[in-house]
Amino acid sequence: MTDRNETVEALLARSHRLGADPRNTNYAGGNTSAKGTAVDPVTGGETELLWVKGSGGDLGTLTERGLAVLRLDRLRALKDVYPGVEREDEMVAAFDHCLHGRGGAAPSIDTAMHGLVDADHVDHLHPDSGIALACAADGEKLTAECFGDRVVWVPWRRPGFQLGLDIAAVKETNPQAIGCVLGGHGITAWGATSEECERNSLEIIRTAEAFLTERGRAEPFGPVLDGHEPLPDAERRARAAALAPHVRAVASTDRPQVGHFTDTEVVLDFLSRAEHPRLAALGTSCPDHFLRTKVRPLVLDLPPTAPLEEAVARLKELHEEYRAEYRAYYERHATADSPAMRGADPAIVLVPGVGMFSFGRDKQTARVAGEFYVNAINVMRGAEAVSTYAPIEESEKFRIEYWELEEAKLRRMPAPKALATRIALVTGAGSGIGRAIAHRLAAEGACVVVADLDGGNAEKVAEEIGGPDRAVAVTVDVTDEEGIKAALAEAVLAFGGVDLVVNNAGISVSKPLLETTTEDWDRQHAIMARGSFLVSREAARVMIEQKLGGDIVYISSKNGVFAGPNNIAYGATKADQAHQVRLLAAELGEHGIRVNGVNPDGVVRGSGIFAGGWGAQRAAVYGVPEEKLGEFYAQRTLLKREVLPEHVANAVFALTGGDLSHTTGLHIPVDAGVAAAFLR
Template sequence: MTNPTAAALIARSNRLGADPTTTNYAGGNTSAKGTETDPVTGEPVELLWVKGSGGDLGTLTEAGLAVLRLDRVRALRNVYPGVEREDEMVAAFDHTLFGTGGAAPSIDTAMHGLVDAPHVDHLHPDAGIAVATAADGEALTQRIFGDRVLWVPWRRPGFQLGLDIAAIKERHPDAVGTILGGHGITAWGATSEEAETNSRWIIDTAQAYIDEHGRPDPFGAPLPGYEPLPEAERRTRAVALAPVIRGLASHDRPMVGHLTDTDDVLDFLAHAEHPRLAALGTSCPDHFLRTKVKPLVLDLPATATVEEQVARLRDLHEAYREDYRAYYDRHATADAPAIRGADPAVVLVPGVGMFSYGADKQTARVAGEFYLNAIRVMRGAEALSTYAPIDEAEKFRIEYWALEEAKLARRPKPRSHATRIALVTGAASGIGKAVATRLAADGACVVIADLDLQKAQAAAAELGGTDVAIGVAANVTEEDAVQAAIDATVLAFGGLDLVVNNAGLSLSKPLLETTAADWDLQHDVMAKGSFLVSRAAARVLIDQGMGGDVVYISSKNAVFAGPNNIAYSATKADQAHQVRLLAVELGEHGVKVNGVNPDGVVRGSGIFASGWGANRAKTYGIPEEDLGKFYAQRTILKREVLPENVANAVAVLTGPDLSHTTGLHVPVDAGVAAAFLR
């Protein structure tokens, strides 16, 4: 059973973490002190519950709390070796833990344990950081809060910062918190409710002061030509630029992207001071750990052509990489971690928005959220004073902090399809759904395209939230609908790496009963549809310059002459030859094109459920419910082919182990000798 003190802490944390202007995702920490019975002595023991390393306040649960013995935490004062060796104190916290399990203590644990208050909040609110990063932040703190909130000069998070805040609390018993220079706020209270009230009071008071006393034009005069494009035009331009920008941001390692085109971002980029402010970078440690030391900013108006913007972005990217390497070389010491890559994590395009990047969709989205926080911080600081973030050397010390490097090293090994963005057609059921499920399980971001939007969205929801999968409507026989699905993919995840042409249908009829309409329908969906999808996808893949995969779900019928099946088998043969043709044509761009030839997949199949199964069963003279068994018995292995078997083949063809394979058709038919490839 959760201790009542810990339960109140979790509830407070969830409330504070629900508002991104109060603290960012995985940023800040909260704590509470209370007692429990020591199971060894049977005596009460004073404990500290504090959000652990890597946790998120908005979604914090009991498992995300580190639980420590307060007397042992405070005893660490006696062994503290000083600022130059304070990183050693993180390991020392392990020796103060109470019981087993729980989260690992974070670097901010000292702040919570040493401050003499039952409840402590450390947050990164936009309004608080605006004061903390103002050039005259200390004077502003006094002016806004009087003696209720004290100024703490910038200090890297750690044990000494905890000692500093504890000393201020001791010297100023009437104070309710501090502004941490360049960083954020810390507040405390005698009860959980009081700590939360004091945190919110500091944030609200700072924001009210900015609103009342701030300049109306903190970002300077409007820049002609840099105003936001109309929404439809903005999205069209984003679709055109996103693959190119993703390719640039993935020069060192593949990245997933996220687009933010909110009013705050577009307004920032439409005013004269945005180049100066962007060059200064972010300040709060949580911000630039996600956004890198500064963004890449396109210095062309929104009225420039796509071709002009693309050419300039390529030049700016090379300059950014050189500048970042120089930044690393200026500050790296002999024992510094190796450079982690010189590509930008945030790219700002006036009139269009912000493209942010990460190792997965959530990381990319959160990077954008953090830079949006930074824009709001700059707005507040410039409204009151001048934005003055911590200096470059301090930023480097945190970005390449040994403790951060250790945290990165603890991450699990990436899954086979991590960072890959996949579009699967006909994916709301059957083979397509199994393929989408497998790719998502292997780490890909997946777009489920289907004629039925509701079914597509429901299938996507089964895979997780929109950071994992989305559902879109797509009639693959229509050029505009196909392009819309490709555009939706690019806008959702930043680009495209992998396309699975799976959409299909079949009408099982002998030659004399097959109408021209039957023929046209099947060729429109599978032959023409696959062509349209592959063509639209190829444009993105080529613009990205990152290679990619196109997979056709063909059929054993592409090479096997089954009875009463002229239209279906002919269009499958068309698809099979598209694989060969496109493998040759797209190979120079690093794009692999392969096919999968399944036998009849009965279980879960939309095609079979729509009448195809009944027709095939009638052709073979068996009950429809026995069709799967019938197909299995005519194979060499005597096994029924399931949707998951086809999905396995797609995963292998598009995974790292077959990086040199293209133009191949993989039979997934349990062995049909008549369909052997020759």
């Protein structure tokens, strides 16, 4: 055994290398470990320890804080108090009594596998090639044919203490073996050094890949079904965007979900083949797969050229069947102490010729669910190439899905933020008020579509927020009807739909009546009045199809109700926006869509409009230096406070965060108190 620093450093490096290649394991799948020595701060003597990836971590991004550290003497002593397989779940709580020191990650269910196997280094991974052998009908025979006696077959057993004992026994009785294939699950490898363990893991994975390629038949999914070929790229994306709100409605019947769309060649080829209905109905197999993807997907059984209305109607029929079948599955296997059914909606929806929609509590969860189903497709292909795909029994899938240990893991998750599962589109979000709104909504849990005429600014804000799992950028001119439709299509393909829209894009023309040209007037109204109308109309289409309600917020202005000097075009347009709020609130309420407004004033600092010339114009009107304009506006208010973009963002959150759930048609002033603009 090696000392602590060397052990941990080598373990993390090995984990990162293995986790960086999706051929080796799926996201957050599998675990690695190393044994070594460290000084016991109580006795001052050396003690043997196990460092193992903790519950919920990901190998590719593993840090030392993601490791559970346990004393080996105590962990091994658990064998003497093990109550048997019927009570093996009790051993997870016992792991806590083996921990060394404070901090670190919670030990996972696989801890016993790593601690009980007599090897200094152990890898447990979920490679597609290994799972293909593990899920083949004659997997044991194929494993022997593929590896000889270097890799041993272990029949399916649910992860836990007994599986750890089983693998330890395999290692002890097969000294020539470098690892094992776990039926219906994955692989485990070991080694005396970190390098040897990694080398053995990769040997198993690459040997299995070569075996499947050399022995496998060319078209394991059968011939292409007539009419199920993938649509051309542009047509496919348009069809996906048209279907997305309806699919999200299906997946969000029990609780709102965020979506992800995938149309990779792997998915499209699978859905074009004759065997995809049979294989999809069998469901996924590896525990990591169906915990993310549910026991099986919903498959639309129509060709991609079917009329959209027919596809939507059929989707609803299939959804009702899916829910009934899922409830029956739950009732077949649930016992008195089973957790309550968590929901009967699909996590994966497959549409031949179009692609795959996957869903989860946030974008990352939805995206990863889709990645796991791609893993499942690869597993099916490998198993069908050399044998027949034979996943574990349905009863075993239920035991995993409704495992009390999984339920406990769900209970430990932090409470969702106020805007979790909400998908927001903010126009003019590349700077100023729009940027502040985008940041605030994302901080409260929303997925954000950052829309702006300046695509570079939009990209910058999306990156500031955290990248594609939290925010995406779209370049759009709000006066362009087709551009708005395209922006909404990008939004629904990125996140599954749209729930919250903020009409913030705008410009300002500050001129007296006699100097205001028709071009000034038309441009001002095209961007703010027409633009808000177009965005609201297209967003409302999506919201109505989703059947999840929604919010539309207009960033109007104090100038919509107060007649200031030299801003006829701007003030009239803001009044137009203010009345759109009232009109749409009255019209869209029956769909659960709330429409409200925010009336800011004097937002100078960070404002794109003021930086674009409006500030200089207004400063000239009021006879103050431009750099003092914010202070000037503040001093004319009741509170004598300057209004910042963040204050407007706070009002948007107040309207959409849940506490004002019964409020629509309201305008909130954010102006530090301008008595002349009080609403009457």
